[in-house]
Amino acid sequence: MSLRLTAFGTSTLLAVALSGCMYDRGHHGDCMGAACDPEGPGPTQVAEASIDTGATLSEIEPGQGAGAFVEYQSGGQWRVYTACDTDVSKLSCEWDIIVSAAPGADLVDFAAEELESSDQLFREDSRSVHLIATSTTDFDGFRFEATPGATVRVDVYLDGAPAPAYIYWVGDGGLHQGAPTNPIDLTPSGD
Numbered sequence: 001m002s003l004r005l006t007a008f009g010t011s012t013l014l015a016v017a018l019s020g021c022m023y024d025r026g027h028h029g030d031c032m033g034a035a036c037d038p039e040g041p042g043p044t045q046v047a048e049a050s051i052d053t054g055a056t057l058s059e060i061e062p063g064q065g066a067g068a069f070v071e072y073q074s075g076g077q078w079r080v081y082t083a084c085d086t087d088v089s090k091l092s093c094e095w096d097i098i099v100s101a102a103p104g105a106d107l108v109d110f111a112a113e114e115l116e117s118s119d120q121l122f123r124e125d126s127r128s129v130h131l132i133a134t135s136t137t138d139f140d141g142f143r144f145e146a147t148p149g150a151t152v153r154v155d156v157y158l159d160g161a162p163a164p165a166y167i168y169w170v171g172d173g174g175l176h177q178g179a180p181t182n183p184i185d186l187t188p189s190g191d
Contacts, residue, residue, distance in 0.1 A: 005182035015037040026062040046153070052189045055170035068097060068156045070169040072188050076148035081113060081141025082133060093135045102185070105150030113141040130177035149191040155183035165187040 049175035051072045058068065062083040073077040084093035101107040110129045112121045121142050133140035146152055156163045164182035168175065171189070 011188075015110050031145045031173075039184060045181065046183055046185055047179060048187065049169070049176065049179070050171040050185040050187045051191065052170045052173065053191055057170065057175075060139075062135070062139050065160065066093050066135075067166050067168050068095065068154075068163070069141075070154055070167065070186060072186070074191050076108070076146045076150065076191075077143065078152060079113070079141065079143045080131070080154070081139045083139055084135035084137070088134040089170035094159050094164040095131065095133045095135060096160070097122060097131045097133075098128055098153075098155045098183075099144065100124070100153045100155075101146045102151040102153070105147035108147075110142055113143055114139050115142075117141070119139060139191075142179070149188050152184050153183045153185050153189040154179075157182075 006066075029100055033061070043169040051070065053072055053074050053179075056071050060067070060083055063086050065083065066085045066105065067084050068080065075078075075089065079101070080097060080099060082093065082095045082097070084091075086092060092124050099107075105127070106124075107127050107129060110121070112119075115133060117123060119131070120139055121131050124130045129142065131140070131142055156167050158166055162182040164184065167179040167182075167184060168177055169186060170176070171186070
């Protein structure tokens, strides 16, 4: 799977081998560190990271690797979408993702993106949206609008297990492949 990192009008092709993001019947392979620990730190120890405004991940080949991808555009516009390694593993990916705006911020609106009829996207509460989707050789995702510049918590599960190793975003000018905790709080770099 290759990813193209595009930020502020500049394109840089990144070849990212997602061999560490293959799995077999719910067993995630080749992971090291806190990002792979399903127990992870306690709920009060959520990692915080920056997400670059205007950076996008493109040229992702669905079917070649598993990942949950997060992007932020100015004005509070967020995009979360998933891919699976079905062409390689012959398995589907069961994603369960919740995004929540920080206290004091609003999650204004949301919309499905490329979901099948069996997938679900719904409002958890006034600040949260929940996606339950099965990915194979396509993308499944959603867009949402939150208070511009507000921190958003992203909580990702794959096949019923916490999946911080499968979260991708661009922050501080670089591609982040895996989060140190699940969930992770992402704050836009600027708006």
